Amino acid sequence: MIWNTLTRWYHQLGSPRYFYRFSDIVLPWLWPLALLITATGLVWGLAFAPEDYQQGNSYRIIFIHVPAASGALLGYVAMGVAGLVNLVWRMKMAEVMIKAIAPFGAVLAAIALITGAIWGKPTWGTWWEWDARLTSMLILFFLYLGVMALINAIPDPRQAGRAAGLLALVGVINVVIVKYSVEWWHSLHQGSTLKLVGKTSMPPEMLTPLLVSMLGIYLLFAVSVLWRARAELLWRERKSGWVKELH
Amino acid sequence: MSFSATLSRELLLAWRRPAEIINPLFFFVMVVALFPLGVSPRPELLATLAPGVVWVAALLAVLLSVDGLFRADHECGALEQLLTAPQSLYIPVLAKLVAHWILTGLPLVLMAPLLGYMLHLSEPAIAVLFVAVLLGTPTLIALGAIGAALTVSLRSGGILLSLLVLPLYVPVLVFGAGVVTYAANGLPVSGVLALLAAMMLASLVLAPAAVAAGLRISSGN
Numbered sequence: 177m178i179w180n181t182l183t184r185w186y187h188q189l190g191s192p193r194y195f196y197r198f199s200d201i202v203l204p205w206l207w208p209l210a211l212l213i214t215a216t217g218l219v220w221g222l223a224f225a226p227e228d229y230q231q232g233n234s235y236r237i238i239f240i241h242v243p244a245a246s247g248a249l250l251g252y253v254a255m256g257v258a259g260l261v262n263l264v265w266r267m268k269m270a271e272v273m274i275k276a277i278a279p280f281g282a283v284l285a286a287i288a289l290i291t292g293a294i295w296g297k298p299t300w301g302t303w304w305e306w307d308a309r310l311t312s313m314l315i316l317f318f319l320y321l322g323v324m325a326l327i328n329a330i331p332d333p334r335q336a337g338r339a340a341g342l343l344a345l346v347g348v349i350n351v352v353i354v355k356y357s358v359e360w361w362h363s364l365h366q367g368s369t370l371k372l373v374g375k376t377s378m379p380p381e382m383l384t385p386l387l388v389s390m391l392g393i394y395l396l397f398a399v400s401v402l403w404r405a406r407a408e409l410l411w412r413e414r415k416s417g418w419v420k421e422l423h
Numbered sequence: 424m425s426f427s428a429t430l431s432r433e434l435l436l437a438w439r440r441p442a443e444i445i446n447p448l449f450f451f452v453m454v455v456a457l458f459p460l461g462v463s464p465r466p467e468l469l470a471t472l473a474p475g476v477v478w479v480a481a482l483l484a485v486l487l488s489v490d491g492l493f494r495a496d497h498e499c500g501a502l503e504q505l506l507t508a509p510q511s512l513y514i515p516v517l518a519k520l521v522a523h524w525i526l527t528g529l530p531l532v533l534m535a536p537l538l539g540y541m542l543h544l545s546e547p548a549i550a551v552l553f554v555a556v557l558l559g560t561p562t563l564i565a566l567g568a569i570g571a572a573l574t575v576s577l578r579s580g581g582i583l584l585s586l587l588v589l590p591l592y593v594p595v596l597v598f599g600a601g602v603v604t605y606a607a608n609g610l611p612v613s614g615v616l617a618l619l620a621a622m623m624l625a626s627l628v629l630a631p632a633a634v635a636a637g638l639r640i641s642s643g644n
Contacts, residue, residue, distance in 0.1 A: 263636060315590050315593055318586075318589070318590040319590045321586060322586045322587040322590060325583055325586045325587070326573060326574075326583065326587060329574070329577050329579060329583050330577065332643070335640060335641075335643060338640045339573045339637070339640050339641070342569075342573065342633060342636055342637055342640060343569075343570075343573060343587060345633075346566075346569055346591065346633055347590070347591070349629075350566075350590075350591045350594070353594045353622070354590075354593050354594055356594075357593065357594035357597040357598060358593070358597060360597070360598075360601075
């Protein structure tokens with residue numbers, strides 16, 4: 177019963193017209209919420225969370241660095257999933273989503289790299305270090321650039337979307353191998369602070385604002401992607417009836 | 424049936440235009456020869472750089488050669504025929520990859536020990552370099568073919584292909600060059616070689632499917 181509703185909803189979302197209506201309902205309250213949560217997390221983390229006993233105040237960049245890095249990774253996985261969906265069902269919406277996700281994901285990866293460099297200066301004494309995590313984030317950034325370059329190079333938007341989806345899917349499989357290969361290669365980065373399984377090595381006064389800012393960045397990411405997808409959708413469907421009825 | 428037919432066709436076509444087999448090999452040798460000129464001819468320094476230099480040169484040589492993997496077939500229409508055939512595209516694509524490895528990968532593999540020697544690698548390291556390039560080049564070709572399939576119909580193929588494929592080459596480079604450094608320092612190498620072999624097998628099994636999907640996307644059906 178629930179399953180049927182879910183599959184129906186899933187296939188309806190694949191229809192541009194339905195998706196547009198859905199985003200009409202969701203966006204007006206989602207974007208203020210995303211801004212509010214991000215602002216809460218950042219202000220809490222940057223101003224009110226306790227100081228680190230080793231790194232002092234410089235650790236506070238974690239409240240931007242970690243959300244951006246995990247958002248970039250999540251965005252790439254989402255592109256891969258959309259690529260798979262597109263290979264299986266050939267949904268127009270999946271193509272639009274890939275195109276919408278790529279630039280924001282690349283920006284998040286760039287933010288993670290820049291904040292990583294800024295954080296690296298006081299703690300490791302260098303702006304750039306060929307450390308495993310920094311390097312794999314750099315490669316993730318390159319993977320995003322590849323997807324964007326492919327989309328730009330193919331004139332037909334549907335073909336571009338499908339090609340980018342396949343590339344993202346291959347990239348997702350590769351990202352896992354890249355991560356382990358680079359970790360084996362050279363690591364200086366501190367171990368994962370957040371773990372899905374097991375105990376995190378962070379006190380709750382720091383962990384809670386971090387989780388809040390992560391949620392906020394994810395939501396901001398989702399809002400930006402929805403917005404971009406809407407614009408892309410209007411352009412692609414400009415000749416169809418439902419777009420003309422909009423005004 | 425379709426495997427051997429495609430394989431013999433590819434080999435025959437290449438046999439009639441041998442320059443295309445030689446060119447990647449020359450490229451490989453020239454790039455490696457530039458490093459002592461650009462860096463320093465000091466043997467101990469060259470020996471440290473050698474694994475990475477040989478691997479990066481091999482990787483670029485494969486990348487440049489793989490760009491033309493489907494282009495001729497696309498332009499003359501043979502690819503369309505292959506796409507409309509009732510058989511699965513998987514087997515002919517695999518045959519093309521194998522043929523391409525025999526034509527461009529194998530010469531690189533055979534040349535790698537000589538270049539290793541010229542860069543003053545120790546003997547055990549040269550042996551490991553040979554095995555590593557032998558195991559790594561099929562992976563490079565298989566991954567490059569995915570990019571080649573996606574860019575086959577585009578005019579600006581070459582540089583776009585590198586943007587798409589180079590990030591995917593990172594694991595092969597890391598393990599391939601890493602294992603040679605291990606050998607040079609007298610550390611055990613079998614584990615990393617096994618990883619390279621695993622990546623080769625996985626990419627040979629999975630990549631033809633992705634290449635087939637890419638070719639279908641590029642030809643617009």
